[in-house]
Amino acid sequence: xxxxxxxxxxxxxxxxxxxxxxxxxxxxxxxxxxxxxxxxxxxxxxxxxxxxxxxxxxxxxxxxxxxxxxxxxxxxxxxxxxxxxxxxxxxxxxxxxxxxxxxxxxxxxxxxxxxxxxxxxxxxxxxxxxxxxxxxxxxxxxxxxxxxxxxxxxxxxxxxxxxxxxxxxxxxxxxxxxxxxxxxxxxxxxxxxxxxxxxxxxxxxxxxx
Numbered sequence: 001x002x003x004x005x006x007x008x009x010x011x012x013x014x015x016x017x018x019x020x021x022x023x024x025x026x027x028x029x030x031x032x033x034x035x036x037x038x039x040x041x042x043x044x045x046x047x048x049x050x051x052x053x054x055x056x057x058x059x060x061x062x063x064x065x066x067x068x069x070x071x072x073x074x075x076x077x078x079x080x081x082x083x084x085x086x087x088x089x090x091x092x093x094x095x096x097x098x099x100x101x102x103x104x105x106x107x108x109x110x111x112x113x114x115x116x117x118x119x120x121x122x123x124x125x126x127x128x129x130x131x132x133x134x135x136x137x138x139x140x141x142x143x144x145x146x147x148x149x150x151x152x153x154x155x156x157x158x159x160x161x162x163x164x165x166x167x168x169x170x171x172x173x174x175x176x177x178x179x180x181x182x183x184x185x186x187x188x189x190x191x192x193x194x195x196x197x198x199x200x201x202x203x204x205x206x207x208x209x
Contacts, residue, residue: 001144008134009151014189015081015126017088018159019181022166022173024121028112034167041163044117045156051123052131052152059132060139070136071203077129078196084126085193088186091179122159133196 029037063073086092131152138144162169173181 001147004144005147005151008130008148009154011189011192012127012130012134012151013155013158014185014192015084015130016122016124016155016159017182017185018155018162019173019178019185020088021117021121021159022162022170023175023178025112025117025163025166026170028116032110037166038164040111040113040117041160041166043113044122045160045163047114047118048122049153049156051119052127052156053149055128055131056135056145056149056152059128060136063132063136069204070133071200073129073136074133074196074200074203077133078193078198078200080129081126081193081196082190085186085190088182088189091182122156 025037025041029040032040063070134148135145138148170178
């Protein structure tokens, strides 16, 4: 179980990409004070925690209600995570998170804690898909479920800590530094995404014998 929790923690941390949020967060809050930035960061992480917890609890029953097998969702989730990985490797704008009109709209908002910070930056499609993939099989094991939820909260705590020090961290990393970190993370995520697809196909079409 420790290995499973560690794997989920790494995958979820890479999917959330807290380092990649720093340039966007600093840019979108350019006119805000440091206290206002930290308040928005805390509110965004709290809202994202509520969304992710809701998906963790209700995701499995929802898939069962819709008659969607976990293997089918594992294939879709792997494809989605692979697209995110490609964006990270090539340092492209995150089209899997926000569209261009949504990005333009966010630049005119005084408070970005709900949109786009909480959703879709933190609790985006990739994060929600990862939650459903991990928590679906864990619904019958309360200890595994609690461990996975603890990993989610740990990643959110790391995200909040990085957003709190976004301004000085941006001075150190710069855009190039954050892109380097994202590219390395994208390579790892891409490999894991391919494994998700392989596992989904293998589960849907088991080999005889």
